[in-house]
Amino acid sequence: MDYSRFYRPLIQFFVYTYSLNTFTYAYVDPDLYGHITFGREIWEQGRVPEIDTYSYTAYGHEWINHEWLMEVFMFLLYDVWGSPGLLLVRVLLGLSIIHILSQLYFAKANNLFAYALYFICLAHALGLGFAMRPQLITYLFIPMMMYILHQYFDGNKRGLFLLPVIFLIWVNSHGGVVAGIGIFGVIVGVEAVRGLLYKTQTWKPLAVTWAVSAAMLFINPAGYHLLAFFAETIPYRRDITEWFPVTVFDDSHLFFKALVVLFFISLFSKKPKHAWEVLIIAAAIVYGFKHVRHTVLTSLLMTPFVPIHLAAVIERFQQGKTPRHLPRLVHVVVAWFLIGFAAFQINYQWFRWSGNEFQIQVKKFYYPVYEMRFLKENNLNGNILTLMNWGEYLIWHLPDSRVSVDGRYWTVYSPKLLRQNMIFHNGWEGWQHFLKFYRHDIILTHFNNMDLENLEGWVKIFQGPRARIFVRTSKPYHPAYLKYRQKQFRFNNEPPSWHFP
Template sequence: MLRLIESKATVWAVFILVAFSYAMGLIVSLADPDLWGYMAFGYTFWTEPGFPYTDPFSYMPVNPVWIYHEWLTGVIFFPLYAGIGEEALQALRYIFAFLTLFLAYAAAKKRGAQTSLALMGLFFPAFAICTGYGPVRAQVFTYFFFALTLYLLETCRLSQRFKPLWLFPPVILLWCNLHGGFVAGLAVIGLYAAGEFLSRKPWKPYLFILAPCLAATLINPYGWAYWPYLIKAILMPRPEIYEWMSIWKAMSMGFKHLSIPLFMGLFPLALLFCLKPLQKNWSAVLVLAAVSWMAFSHMRHIPFMGIAMAALLPSGADYFIKTKSREASILLGAALLSMACLAVLNANVVWAHFQYPHVLRNPLSIEALPESQVLPGQMAYPVDGVAFLREKGLHGNILTEFDWGQFVMWSLPDSKVSMDGRYETVYPDKVCREYFAFAYGRPGAGEYLTKYPHEMALLKDRSITSAQLAASPDWLLAYKGDGCAVFVHKKFWEER
């Protein structure tokens, strides 16, 4: 069996399967709502004097200081998009996706996994990792740095040479300005310190490097204020945002996102391969336990689990293969059967995507599409509603859907929005609660319409919000398009 696993034919076969899976899994990109926020911030940063410490995009009450933990992502994304086009952002996504895969593979090899098993380790969590790299957003940096962190920590742990740890302060400095996910990197370093302590191996270097890493996080436009905001953001519940739901809540609400069965399949596999071979490697056990808990708690964290599995589990599979036991044969058979099933699932998902003309027309596009043209699970945007407002020369305070706010910010720079996906970075808790009461038709929804100076509304045409405005004598339906409706307040219309 070991000879079969190590054969060149097996290595090439698995490599081709892995390459195909990731190429197909990454080919369809989502126009994520946050992307438009990056563009709007980047435009403001590069064209306006001074750093934008206060929000310029909303007419609602906002926080005194806008702490935008993804600010550097916007600074990088905007000139790429404006100067080269959306293809530049897609190229960036592909580069970081494959660098992440390479680092996970390199960590597995460094831990002693055979080449074919290290490649299999990339195959099983392929969908989990691809869900993180589907949209072009700041997380493309976070997942790369997470894989780099695991690789560097494994390098130090196995060699017992700790100079590479000094790469972490500059990495954390860059990471904390690109995305708040740098906290995952600090947490993994701390887990390695605890794991090496439990394994009775040198642990102090990992703990000591945390001090300069924490100091590096203070080098940002907001200084000390960054951390109070970040702690609040990490701990705050976001029940209205789907990707922040737990696996169980999403299942109970009927969500059929691919990441749910993905996770349910990956978690027992992780347990199966880590219980015995990793019992003397507490660092890996703690990291796998942490990322599993993260994935259970919030679906957006499933890619962390996929990366950690790819980096840490193949050496465990290698352990089973080398035992030459019946148990190893059963596990190998189960792994091959699972690979076949996942390959079929991959092919079905990709085939479904290619049924949409715009995917074949320009697979490198990041196109905002109306409801009639989106893929299953893809975000639909009020494209013709925005076009209507432009055509009529209407600009002012626009009451928007939560997911559309950043798109409206970017598409209609002469207008301001009521709420958008920047959420806690901009809006006080009270304003957020009032908005979601309106969005879900809860008590106080009517008060939200009269309390604030809304002049227009761009809403989903079959939503609770549209129904509320349609029933109000103060609002006029000005346009109904592909999945969206434009309402105008009577007073605003009369004053034009």
């Protein structure tokens, strides 16, 4: 009996259900509030806003929104199906990625141990980036692009026409399109050099497809200004955790590091390799260690190459050894174990989410939930000086207020402004100067800058478990300060709901 054919669907089902642990990430990303809000505005107004109206520090400033199409999609999804719809689509996107890459593997290899080992590590490596954000479209389109290109090199040229369509959607959905067109360009360049050296013509259809795909990048609401924005901002370092480097010699990002080790092992395979594959993966690994954010893209780019050549290394190691035939009872036990584990995973996720009514959760003590409720119930609005990660949370809950900064980062705000905002909230040297630059009405901040407690011209009106609220005491008096003096505030001690939003 051919046990590989018997085990393959079981192993695949095992990998897919194991991956659910990654794709059912329980908590809401800070930017989700903004993405749905901005998507609603675009849908209702029938156009993509060109200037900012959500902040008071950059009000009227040019806004390059390169994620508008995904934001409209996310708004419509939430408007029709709510939080469960967002969760379901995220799971479907994740499983689609695993399925595309699995099909690519089994088209060229059939070693089930190499498949299971690699894809379980991959599922963990993907976990870092699988929040409900527009970047999910990049995580889907990278495998789709690589699948189409590998099919082309295997003799199936029909899929090439899909690539310009993918890039047209991609450029209006997420900035990761730059990585996509760059990777495609490297493939075309390497194949063109090979074609000139060995007098082959396979590179020409690729070059034409790349040129058409590159032209698609100009079809977006900002036109060539979007590409200029990418060129200006991509090289700069960002003061965001996910843009920090991956430290090599510690226990962080272990599964990503495991995939890198497997890549170097796979290089010992004697199976023919495309030069562009090794080149792209080597560059991706450098970027993966340079920026935490890129570990997911690096892992995806390694997948069409590593498990296939890892399988060849394993089979080469086993060559000449007599295979050991196990009793049929052992195979039955293993099969039932795989089925049982997969069933456990499905049941675990079902009970986990049914207990939460299939709602995405607001992480306790990450967001200023109690403080936000105090502002809403007392009808306190104005210019709110807040942390970047809370900005879009405020935009959602206090639509009549404006924020100092939010997660749109350089698409709206200057690096200097973002830095000034960070200095203020952390109480670093010169933090007081930021108060002079803009007309702030309310401060919503965490506990890092304790000097605020004694700041002249401001008074603390509320303190919750996550944040403090201060209001300006100078004339003209803000309504919040007048309510504070007249002791008119309402205080709600009831526990809040932790369901999104």
